[in-house]
Amino acid sequence: MIDVYLYSGFLGSGKTSLLLNSIAQLKAAGKKPAVLMNEFGELPVDSDSVSASGDVPLKELLSGCICCTGSEKTEAQLQALLEDYEGIDVILIETTGAAHPVEALDAVYSPLFADRLQVKGIVTVADAPRWLNREELSPRIHSLMLEQIRHAHIIALNKSDLVTDSQLATISMELANLNTSAPIVQTVKGKLDFSFIEKTLSAEKSAQQPIISGKNLPLSSKVILFLNPVKKEDVESWTASLPDTVYRMKGYIPIEGVKNPMLFQYAYGMVNWMPEYVKMPERLVVIGEGIEQIEWID
CATH class of the missing domain: 3.30.1220.10 (CobW-like, C-terminal domain)
Structure with missing residues (x-):
C-alpha cells in the first residue's frame, strides 16, 4: 500500500515550504514521492514550485476545495496518479488554507483505491505570527484555523523565528491546550525532518486507527x-x-x-x-x- 500524508494549515502558513522540504528528503532517501496539490485559484502558483523541484509525479485541483465540491475531482486526480505513474512510495496531499482537514480525508477514503492507499495522518502547519493576531480574523476563518489545529497529528509551528521566545512559549502552550495528543515542532521555513513525521505517525496508531478526531476518539x-x-x-x-x-x-x-x-x-x-x-x-x-x-x- 502507498502511504498518504495530508498537509493542512491556513493560507500562507508555509505548507508548500514543508512540502518541498519533504520531497527533497524523500528523494534523497531513494523514495519516489507523488504530490496532489489543491490550489485556491485558477493558476497553479504553488505547484509550479513542485514542478521545478524535479521529476515528481504531480496532479492539481484548481479553483475548487478538496473537501467539498472538489471531492469527485480529487478522487479522479488520485486515480490518475496511481494509473499514470509506477513505483510511487508516498503521496503528499497539500490542501488549500480553506480546507477542513478531516473533510479533506473523505476524498482519500474512496472505494476506488481503498485497498491501495493508507492514510498515515495529518500534519498541520501553524503560522506563529498569525496565531498571535488570530482574533483579527473573521469568526468563520478563526474557527477553521482552530479546527485545523485540533485535528492535527503533528503540528509544525512555523515562522518561529519571527516571534520572541516568550511569545513562542505562549503559542506552544495554547496549541497544546487545543490538541493534547499532537507533538508541536518549532520550524523555520517549513524545515521538518520527514523521518520524524514518518516515525511519529507510524508509532501513534495502527491500521485500525488511521485518524484521531478532535475529541481524541x-x-x-x-x-x-x-x-x-x-x-x-x-x-x-x-x-x-x-x-x-x-x-x-x-x-x-x-x-x-x-x-x-x-x-x-x-x-x-x-x-x-x-x-x-x-x-x-x-x-x-x-x-x-x-x-x-x-x-x-x-
Missing part, C-alpha cells in the same frame, strides 16, 4: 466487499441498524436487476443512491468509531 475505516448482488431495501435496512458511531459510508454496491454497481453514499443519517454507467469496484468504505466488528450480513 479513534476514527477507523473499513472496507466491506460484496460478492453477490443484493437488494436496495436490504442495504437500507442494514444501514438503519448500524450504530450512531458510523459517520460516513461511500462505495459501489451490486444491486439485483441493475447492470452496474450503484454509487451508495451515507452521511449524517442520510442515504443517497446514484446509477453508474460503467463497471465499478464492488466495495463499500465505512468510516466511524469502533466499527471493527461491522460486517455485511448476506
